Amino acid sequence: MPTPIKRTVFFISDGTGLTVEALGHSLLTQFEKVEFRQIRIPFLDSIDKAQDAVARINAQGEADGMRPIVFTTLIDAELAGIVHQADAFSMSYFETFLAPLENELGLKSSHTVGRSHGTADSSDYKNRIEAINYTLAHDDGITDRGLEEADVILVAVSRCGKTPTSLYLAMQFGLKAANFPLIPEDFDRGRLPGTLEKHRPKLFGLTIQPERLAQIREERRAASNYASLANCRYEIAEAEKMMRREGIRWLDSSTKSIEEISATILQELNLR
Known part of the structure; x- marks a missing residue:
């Protein structure tokens, strides 16, 4: 090389x-x-x-x-x-x-x-700070209260990039971005978590290549079933199946930057 x-x-x-x-x-x-x-x-x-x-x-x-x-x-x-x-x-x-x-x-x-x-006026700054606070309060499915205020709700299995993308959308564009993890219990039930069904137009999904996900999870929790390639393949397959069934737009984040992911979300959901 x-x-x-x-x-x-x-x-x-x-x-x-x-x-x-x-x-x-x-x-x-x-x-x-x-x-x-x-x-x-x-x-x-x-x-x-x-x-x-x-x-x-x-x-x-x-x-x-x-x-x-x-x-x-x-x-x-x-x-x-x-x-x-x-x-x-x-x-x-x-x-x-x-x-x-x-x-x-x-x-x-x-x-x-x-x-x-x-040049940014004080109201724009205030809105941006409010969006950041909202996003932090709605990270990783902490709560499903106030989702009617969200501009976008990201869904994905753990470690696909939901949190950094949400924060980028809030800090860069002043958007209120919530995010929810898709977990095995959701796949067993065959339903979206929480009360997300009624917010379907705001949903956007992220996926990732199983090999890349296993690599990321291994750094966080080495030699665990959570990080095993077999489990990563299972979770990704089930998550993509759910997103297809629910009609949720999604993209593969494996080789994309946060900026690219965010630009796609803005375009797909017609957000300003």
Whole structure:
């Protein structure tokens, strides 16, 4: 098996760095044969910090024997100019996208630090926090009370990715996402758990390849029947049979990211 190519990547921002990291990830995932070591430098808001970042980038390049890759979202032109003097392959999202957009619109942008995080109004923030609290309170079938408020209800056997997907939907989109595990008792009864039948339009199912499920469960509960391949095959087969019988839309999460799963759910259930 060939040794993967290794490169160091810096994500540099005058804010939290989450935006530039998300943008960079969308590009890096296209290079499956490269192993990226990722470093985030947030809140770069002074010349001293910019110079420290340059020193850090150059030192990493010397240690790697290969120049790092640098993604930036720095509004301040002076700070961006300093950072881009580093011996690295640098990409500025504002220079790449903002300047052409200014030309197209015939307007200058505000060039305000943290502007992307300041435009959301307080009601949007409040709704997002409310969605997160709702999702945490309705994780893993803790309760079936208040399901009429849910935007989506995920169902799947244990360890298919229900909880992280639910939290992503809540944090990223402000959706109230409940989730319920499908367990052997449900298969024996031949019925959905709790009072889910009357919320059928909100249901969305996840499944996974039995081999992958066994691997995940083995890390959690080694050498148990819960993690055995035979049991995983049984649970997956029964869960898929139930979802087909109940007319529940579902997808295989084995090779999909949370972002991909969430995008499919939004599309399939026509959620905004």
